[in-house]
Amino acid sequence: MKKGLLISCAALGLASTLLLSSCGKSEEYDVIATSFAGYDFARAVAKDNLSCSMLLNPDTDLHEYSPSPRDILSIKKSKVFIYIGGESDEEWVESQILPQIDSNKTTVINMMEVVEEKGGNRYEEEDPSSFEPEGIDSNAYYAKQIHDDEEEYDEHIWNSLTNAKLIIEEISSVFKAIDEKNKESYETNKEDYIAKINEVDNNIKDVIKTSSKDLIVFADKFPLLYFVKEYGLQYDAAFKGCDSSNSASATTIIKLANKVCENDLNTIFVIELSKNQSIANSVKSKVQEKGKDVEIRTFYTMHNVSKDDLDKGTTYVDFMNKNVESLNIALN
Numbered sequence: 001m002k003k004g005l006l007i008s009c010a011a012l013g014l015a016s017t018l019l020l021s022s023c024g025k026s027e028e029y030d031v032i033a034t035s036f037a038g039y040d041f042a043r044a045v046a047k048d049n050l051s052c053s054m055l056l057n058p059d060t061d062l063h064e065y066s067p068s069p070r071d072i073l074s075i076k077k078s079k080v081f082i083y084i085g086g087e088s089d090e091e092w093v094e095s096q097i098l099p100q101i102d103s104n105k106t107t108v109i110n111m112m113e114v115v116e117e118k119g120g121n122r123y124e125e126e127d128p129s130s131f132e133p134e135g136i137d138s139n140a141y142y143a144k145q146i147h148d149d150e151e152e153y154d155e156h157i158w159n160s161l162t163n164a165k166l167i168i169e170e171i172s173s174v175f176k177a178i179d180e181k182n183k184e185s186y187e188t189n190k191e192d193y194i195a196k197i198n199e200v201d202n203n204i205k206d207v208i209k210t211s212s213k214d215l216i217v218f219a220d221k222f223p224l225l226y227f228v229k230e231y232g233l234q235y236d237a238a239f240k241g242c243d244s245s246n247s248a249s250a251t252t253i254i255k256l257a258n259k260v261c262e263n264d265l266n267t268i269f270v271i272e273l274s275k276n277q278s279i280a281n282s283v284k285s286k287v288q289e290k291g292k293d294v295e296i297r298t299f300y301t302m303h304n305v306s307k308d309d310l311d312k313g314t315t316y317v318d319f320m321n322k323n324v325e326s327l328n329i330a331l332n
């Protein structure tokens with residue numbers, strides 16, 4: 001079980017002092033988010049009016065996180081608690097956190113519910129076209145898919161910029177309700193951040209409109225269904241969503257390499273903090289065997305951040321701008 005320290009990024013110096021001085025005691029923050037996107041949206045709206053933190057330690061996998069007793073205590077003391085409401089946090093939040101929360105003290109924001117209520121984009125997970133199950137009989141894999149009767153929405157909703165804005169709107173409404181005296185500040189901060197997101201959105205649209213290609217290939221997990229659907233991009237990947245598989249089948253690797261060659265792509269993407277770089281290296285080798293060259297580039301999906309980016313205060317908008325630069329190369 002991973003130990004989830006509370007990491008504050010709003011005021012870096014202050015936060016590290018608090019962290020270091022906290023032996024076993026829970027920290028008190030006004031706003032706590034389980035993952036990076038919710039945390040980033042909250043700090044952008046809160047600025048100096050509310051203290052915000054993220055449960056995940058930097059450089060760790062959101063999908064492997066589970067809360068420590070100290071994390072639970074901190075959440076109970078918070079004024080606002082933000083979680084995704086999908087496969088990575090829904091289960092532990094709903095079984096361990098929500099029953100213990102005093103709803104008069106803590107407002108809970110479930111980002112997937114917000115997106116649904118506000119009419120945002122929601123998509124069910126889907127297997128990428130080159131995906132072939134490894135190590136088990138394919139028929140058994142597909143039969144299991146058919147018999148999993150529950151609809152599973154892909155939880156990576158924040159990678160739709162439209163959804164991101166809806167979540168920011170909700171966070172701003174909640175902050176105004178719990179801290180009325182600063183409501184004008186929350187409104188201004190929200191408008192400023194949404195303007196920055198609109199700017200990135202326009203940059204992405206410009207790149208796509210002027211590019212010669214419309215396909216991106218990930219030799220990795222693919223938590224970007226919302227992103228590609230929003231912009232009408234084609235995609236292929238080793239796994240859907242954040243599949244926990246650690247290796248891809250030989251068939252998947254060959255199919256991905258063929259896709260890169262047939263479409264004359266210059267980029268194989270991996271996601272940040274990827275543990276699966278060996279898949280990308282294998283695809284790259286196969287591509288090179290066919291006499292072509294290809295680069296491995298990172299696409300930021302914002303589950304979590306590196307320690308370095310956390311210390312620098314890198315934002316959702318900053319990461320999306322890095323993605324725009326990479327897309328501009330990959331699609332041309």
Ligand SMILES: [Zn+2]
Pocket residue numbers: 063156223241242303
């Ligand atoms: Zn994920």
